[in-house]
Amino acid sequence: MLSPREQIIENFGQYFENYKLPRILGRVYGLLLLTDQPYLGLDQIVTELKVSKASVSTVVRQLVGFMMIEKVTRPGDRRDYYQVSPKAALTYIQNSMRGALSFADLIEKAAKLEDLTPEARQKIERIEHLYEALAKVLGEFFAEFEKE
Amino acid sequence: MLSPREQIIENFGQYFENYKLPRILGRVYGLLLLTDQPYLGLDQIVTELKVSKASVSTVVRQLVGFMMIEKVTRPGDRRDYYQVSPKAALTYIQNSMRGALSFADLIEKAAKLEDLTPEARQKIERIEHLYEALAKVLGEFFAEFEKE
């Protein structure tokens, strides 16, 4: 039986799995979010999540790449530690929104096709405008939040 | 070599593949978006995309489920036709935003954990507020657009 905390960590794993990321990646993120400690070392993550060091090593690199967590080092300590930074969450949301908006690029490319019938063109342009409006709203939202 | 149109259809396939959906699903959506015809039958899709009828059958069902396309039937014609409706695009965007926001549910559940240290709690609540604000902005955006 899983503790509530473990269950939620598991849920984080499942969530990210839906977005084509390794389940362990989500679990590591969840663990770092829920931990009492300011940051965790690789071996702590390994024992806590009962996964291989190899997995944590690769997954942690991805998370840093996505700017969802940060690496923390300490003088006189060779080990690497990891934490979710407050800014990380904002970056993550921005990334996922950017992902959704990248659909707009596709639509735009489609709208540039030459041999479209007027009906098809109209259909596509409506979608184009919808995404433009959404991009505008989201842009304003992030501009607002980044100020803080 | 692919024609520009075929290339874009392929790009739609790749896009949806990133979101853990079958590539053929994206290609069918792209085809329906770019077609000259008002709607296409199953066999037309099969020959156009060079895929099996079985694939198109299952994928089209999913697309209808996601409300990204609509089934069209005609009296005296047993065949099923499919089209992307103008509203479909809005629904699709709403769905993908909902997906992103479902992350907020996880955060919320995490915030409800009892044995959190104040630091951890603060970290989580900041993310919670961020998502609340985002949900609000998106809600207003969709309310605006649905009026039209």
Next chain:
DNA sequence: CAGTTTGTTCAGTATTGACTAAACGTTACG
């Protein structure tokens, strides 16, 4: 320099799931 600690890389395994061909069920029509 040996030995230890830390993290990465690599090969192998196992699972998942996209896609297909073929069989099937259903409805129309002569």
Next chain:
DNA sequence: CGTAACGTTTAGTCAATACTGAACAAACTG
């Protein structure tokens, strides 16, 4: 009825990839 047209379901194949154990590289320690 028999046959044809249409769509769904199912069993099977193949490719992608998450995860692991083990070998490895690099950095510190006595």
